[in-house]
Amino acid sequence: MEKMPYRAELDGGIFQMGCPTEQVTTTDWRQALPVLTSNQVTLRELRISDAPSLFAMLTTEEVSRFISPPPSTVEGFERFIAWTQRQRAAGTYVCFAVTVEGSDAAIGIFQVRELEKGFETAEWGFAIGSPYWGTGVFAEGARLTMEFAFDVLGVHRLEARAAVRNGRGNAALLKVGAVPEAVLRQSFLRNGEYLDQTLYAIVEDDWRARDAQQWTRTVIRETVH
Numbered sequence: 757m758e759k760m761p762y763r764a765e766l767d768g769g770i771f772q773m774g775c776p777t778e779q780v781t782t783t784d785w786r787q788a789l790p791v792l793t794s795n796q797v798t799l800r801e802l803r804i805s806d807a808p809s810l811f812a813m814l815t816t817e818e819v820s821r822f823i824s825p826p827p828s829t830v831e832g833f834e835r836f837i838a839w840t841q842r843q844r845a846a847g848t849y850v851c852f853a854v855t856v857e858g859s860d861a862a863i864g865i866f867q868v869r870e871l872e873k874g875f876e877t878a879e880w881g882f883a884i885g886s887p888y889w890g891t892g893v894f895a896e897g898a899r900l901t902m903e904f905a906f907d908v909l910g911v912h913r914l915e916a917r918a919a920v921r922n923g924r925g926n927a928a929l930l931k932v933g934a935v936p937e938a939v940l941r942q943s944f945l946r947n948g949e950y951l952d953q954t955l956y957a958i959v960e961d962d963w964r965a966r967d968a969q970q971w972t973r974t975v976i977r978e979t980v981h
């Protein structure tokens with residue numbers, strides 16, 4: 757990843773970053789994001805009250821070093837969350853909070869933004885608190901996010917950018933079926949240094965083939981009121 761669209765300076769101050777059990781929502785995601793659930797992970801709309809938890813999880817050096825700088829204060833995260841809700845209402849971007857079984861605390865985020873009007877080509881990005889790395893939370897959250905992107909947003913091509921030096925981020929993308937397509941030389945300015953990024957994409961055909969072969973669909977979607 758990754759340059760997700762939030763920019764503090766544009767916001768007056770702040771991060772800008774096959775199974776019959778399935779129940780399909782008819783909710784308009786622009787009004788409120790649905791709740792997406794798998795075995796140990798739930799994705800839901802961000803709430804302002806998630807700010808302290810996200811601040812604790814996403815501002816550590818190991819989490820933030822290869823991504824757009826996160827807000828540096830809890831108040832900054834509150835403004836970021838308010839911004840995500842405005843962008844969702846405008847229909848250009850969604851950001852899910854990641855929670856794990858037994859807790860409602862937000863421990864990470866998955867974001868999807870349109871690169872073309874109507875989401876046909878979109879970009880996703882994600883960050884999870886390091887206590888949850890290597891636990892399977894990422895893979896489950898990624899599957900839920902991809903399902904939402906392809907089935908609900910109508911994405912045809914889902915891109916991601918990962919700094920070449922971000923070994924963990926690149927491996928995570930490969931694990932969920934993203935295909936490396938190119939190196940974008942010096943495309944990401946971080947801490948005063950231009951980093952090369954790998955451009956990845958998952959196209960809808962890849963997703964459908966993988967979904968049918970490898971993943972059982974156990975998603976239950978509900979509407980957030």
Ligand SMILES: CC(C)(COP(=O)(O)OP(=O)(O)OC[C@H]1O[C@@H](n2cnc3c(N)ncnc32)[C@H](O)[C@@H]1OP(=O)(O)O)[C@@H](O)C(=O)NCCC(=O)NCCS
Binds near residue numbers: 758885889
């Ligand atoms: C990206 C992120 C969400 C992935 O979640 P995660 O729980 O770490 O991912 P996983 O453990 O499922 O997968 C990572 C894989 O990278 C491997 N890995 C770890 N360090 C690595 C390295 N330096 N080089 C290559 N592979 C590495 C792990 O072994 C694992 O593979 P395995 O499951 O086959 O053992 C998480 O690491 C994160 O939030 N990172 C900081 C934010 C970030 O970089 N986001 C943008 C990514 S483009």
